[in-house]
Amino acid sequence: MGFLRDFGLPELLIILVIIIILFGPGRIGKVAGELGKGIRSFKDGLEGPKDKDEQTKQDTEKQPEQPKVDK
Secondary structure (H helix, E strand, O other): OHHHOOOOHHHHHHHHHHHHHHHOHHHHHHHHHHHHHHHHHHHHHHHOOOOHHHHHHHHHHHOOOOOOOOO
16 A cells, blocks of 8 residues: 555645535535434444433433423
């Protein structure tokens, strides 16, 4: 892999400019955010199930609140 030996700052800048042209600055931020969420989810999956009380709390937080009905 001798071609990676001469890979420096100018080459990285050229690649960065090409990526910005292809995706646009807004899209890059969105993709980076989704990538971060995916990595976080993967790490959580590797850790395995957490303590039952904590898992129940997380499940409860994900569910929307039921509207209150006055009788």
